[in-house]
Amino acid sequence: MPAIAPPDPRYSETQRRTIDAAMDLFAEHGVSGTSFQMIADAVGVTKAAIYHQFKTKDAIVLAVAEVGLSPLEDALAEAEQQPTPEAQRELLLTRVVELAVARRRWVNALQGDPVMIRLLGSHDPFVDLMARVYMVLMGIADDGPTERMRIAIISAAIGAAIVHPLVVDMDDDTVRTELLAVTRRLFDLPD
Amino acid sequence: MPAIAPPDPRYSETQRRTIDAAMDLFAEHGVSGTSFQMIADAVGVTKAAIYHQFKTKDAIVLAVAEVGLSPLEDALAEAEQQPTPEAQRELLLTRVVELAVARRRWVNALQGDPVMIRLLGSHDPFVDLMARVYMVLMGIADDGPTERMRIAIISAAIGAAIVHPLVVDMDDDTVRTELLAVTRRLFDLPD
DNA sequence: GTCTATATCGAGATAGAC
DNA sequence: GTCTATCTCGATATAGAC
Numbered sequence A, B: 001m002p003a004i005a006p007p008d009p010r011y012s013e014t015q016r017r018t019i020d021a022a023m024d025l026f027a028e029h030g031v032s033g034t035s036f037q038m039i040a041d042a043v044g045v046t047k048a049a050i051y052h053q054f055k056t057k058d059a060i061v062l063a064v065a066e067v068g069l070s071p072l073e074d075a076l077a078e079a080e081q082q083p084t085p086e087a088q089r090e091l092l093l094t095r096v097v098e099l100a101v102a103r104r105r106w107v108n109a110l111q112g113d114p115v116m117i118r119l120l121g122s123h124d125p126f127v128d129l130m131a132r133v134y135m136v137l138m139g140i141a142d143d144g145p146t147e148r149m150r151i152a153i154i155s156a157a158i159g160a161a162i163v164h165p166l167v168v169d170m171d172d173d174t175v176r177t178e179l180l181a182v183t184r185r186l187f188d189l190p191d
Numbered sequence C: 001g002t003c004t005a006t007a008t009c010g011a012g013a014t015a016g017a018c
Numbered sequence D: 001g002t003c004t005a006t007c008t009c010g011a012t013a014t015a016g017a018c
Helices: A013-029 A036-043 A047-053 A057-080 A085-102 A104-112 A114-122 A124-138 A145-161 A172-186 B013-029 B036-043 B047-053 B057-080 B085-102 B104-112 B114-122 B124-138 B145-161 B172-186
Strands: none
Touching: A013 A036, A013 A047, A013 A057, A013 A104, A036 A047, A057 A085, A057 A104, A057 A114, A057 A124, A085 A104, A085 A124, A085 A145, A085 A172, A104 A114, A104 A145, A114 A124, A124 A145, A145 A172, A145 B145, A145 B172, A172 B145, A172 B172, B013 B036, B013 B047, B013 B057, B013 B104, B036 B047, B057 B085, B057 B104, B057 B114, B057 B124, B085 B104, B085 B124, B085 B145, B085 B172, B104 B114, B104 B145, B114 B124, B124 B145, B145 B172
């Protein structure tokens, strides 16, 4: 096992620089509010150089979504290997909270932006991924409105609370601890 | 007291048509993703006609925010008249949930869009309004991280959960009931 | 992989007639 | 209050040289 995580083989090093810059800009201005020029400026090259890496702006959005969601994929795979539904749910919840807090600024762009939502909703791999996430979070529970609302609130709360004005100036440790405590409580998990 | 709510005197009837159309479009495409032309088409007039009502696009965004937040202002004023902090909090929570669910599609645009967030954060009346809302929701509780996170989660959850994929096809009554139950529970209020 | 240069389109915005 | 016509700029995108 390598000491550091291997780079995502789906994209080259130069592409990753573009993706990282785009992620920052999407988080700050939204997808529609971010132009090719802004991305090129942030990377420090011209628009044409970016177009050499990605044929369209949609391709960049897709790449940002893929790279942004890949830690979630890993966490889900790890969780699904747990023996019981309870253990699966518990591990996934912990990982998701950790990931979300560590990458607060980006999570917002990924789950809140209308362009991103449309893309994620029309791209099967993303739909399947989220379906699996919700399945694990639901666990053995029934599929009634109460349980569905509970999952929705927990998912939404994690994504939206971490960028809330009341929370932006809190350090990651505190946010992670408090968020985990509240979500565990919503799941009726022991403290 | 009139049988129907009086129209907001801040804007004319034609302006209200524009604001309503813009609200729909902002909710669907985001502020940056909505052009003047799209608004004009939705209203059924030309761009120039819209420019006669609002000097800039920012003015429309501001108007949408003002009209969108005015029910919240009313609810807050009503809540602040309650005798005890507990009663204030309880009434505001109930009203906010009702409002949010009734206007689900728009709440998302108001609280999630980067342009809107920037506007709301730089416009004193909005900052003051939200400060008052948080003050009532905090109630007599301390200002520690646990309580701040709790308010952030509840606020975020209300805004984000109502548009969550798991919830979009649920009827308003169910969403309101379940959301109220969960948020009341987070506040340690009796069922 | 990056550049300059250019094409094309739609954006926000204004002028002036009706 | 709405229209047609127009301006200017920045957006996505492409061609072809280095």
